Amino acid sequence: MASGTKASDTKPDHGIGAAHDEHGPSRRDFITTAALGWASVGGALALWPFIQQMNPDASTQALASTEVDLAPVKEGQAITVLWRGKPVFIRNRSKAEVEAAKAVSISDLSDRSARNDLMPDSAAASDQNRTKKDNENWLVLVGICTHLGCIPKGQGLSDQRGDFGGYFCPCHGSHYDTSGRIRKGPAPRNLEVPPYEFVSATKIKIG
């Protein structure tokens, strides 16, 4: 920089992007690239809290499980509870409904995965895989249609229950059977079985 006049008279040569001639990249090129690279890493790291702040916070995570008392739900009745802001269908199925669900052959199903959060995706969509052993009458499902998120009909006594006697989503006409499996209509997957366990004979904990 000893002669400012001379430098600006000739071609501008101010370092960045310049000065790599036949000798290959210069020391300045290295410094520039290293500095910009390091600044990019810092920028990317600084971005992380700004993205992560939009995920569910600690107070939301703390409400992640719900206990439900099943004692008042008689055979053939159903209740809907709220878990993580979503409706969960709990049905005390009649013997006929359980038998109908068990009688279905896996090959007749369009989605053959159990969709049970406690099982791997490869588990077959049998009724046994979607309920708890010795409590097969209890069907617990996330009550959200796997098509576009509506709440299917079937919990209320006067609800339309679709061609397979389970649930029927009025938004786009998806029919679910008595195990909550998709049988007809646009929905791609069976209704999800949330993680739950029996904490006593008549009480379950969801989540």
Place this chain on the structure above:
Amino acid sequence: MSDHESNYTPKGAFAKWMDDRLPLMRMMHGQFVDFPTPRNLNYMWTFGGILMVMLVAQIASGLVLSMHFQPSAAAAFDSVEAIRRDVNYGWLLRNIHAVGASMFFLAVYLHMARGLYYGSYKAPREILWILGVIIFLLMMATGFMGYALVWGQMSFWGVTVITNLFSAIPIVGEAIRTWLWGDFAVSGVTLNRFFSLHFLLPFVIAGVVILHIWALHVVGQNNPTGIEIKTKSDSVPMLPFAIMKDAFAMAVFMVLYAWFVFFAPDYLGHPDNYIEANPLSTPAHIVPEWYFLPFYAILRAIPNKLGGVLAMFGSIAILTIIPWLDTSNIRSAKYRPMFKWFLWAFFFTVVALGYLGGKPAEGSYVLWARVFTAYYFAFFCLIMPIVGLIETPSKMPRSITDAVLGGGGSMAGAAAAAAAEKR
């Protein structure tokens, strides 16, 4: 400056096509790449860039905080605490924003002191300076309303005191105050409108900043000698010279900022603001945030309600007319042997007022606040006009190049520059 010849040449077919339709890259290149900057700029000239970064940091962190904040009297305080405890990285984002306000004001005060010392307010930079004062006022309004949102005791009583200033206006004062509150006292209604305005004002600031930069690029930057760029050798291109210097200063500033964010986030605040707002009890000792203390001291120094309010607003308003109060045609205080000492005394006065503003309004604190308030106004109203007329400036270099290189071939120039540097 804005008509300097840019060496922009579009690279590639698309750049050329674009350049014929919207020459945005040409404008950016001309204004921020090969724009001529004085070759003698010192580190006091890096605060403009730092302030840009601070504005962006405040808008970015404020945007994400607004996703979690609830502007109601019932929920505001708890939602701020939830941000600190529950929201993912909420503690970090909240600290970035709260400390950011202090760092923003620190940078703006240094930026303004630079302008005063080197005469950056003088012709032809009057509009540039006045736009700066407007930005400063908008910053104060934004900072004040943002502090209110926390809804702690200091927030609540700070809002009460500051909004009550408007009641000092004769006849319509009470009506204006009620209108500001939207209630018969400071309440959740007030909080809600402050939230709206606190969200809006930073974008207004960004708009005025664009005008500020535009005005700067029309007249060009001032520099430590106060001598305009005359020849090509007086300037260097903005990239890489000024940009690299700015980047380094920014990194150092960020270290200080980060230190406060991670190790002392509450050091610049006040513990009383962690008590939820209570309209039935005023804290024993209310003080504003540190960056308002000098003006708060001026308010309390005047033993009259309307007088105090006028003095406080006047202390900022007077900045807009200093380009015409200063009668000297020498810009830089470096070559003004008398004015320089009065100016350092003024800087001391502002710091002293800041100290006194944080002390209780009683005894000798009030007396000293009055002395310094008197000097504050005397500096602008008496010293600036009079010293400019009676002072003999010291010898100045003939050009920026002379000042840097110690003479452009002539001995006289070298001697003058050396004399100037010795000070």
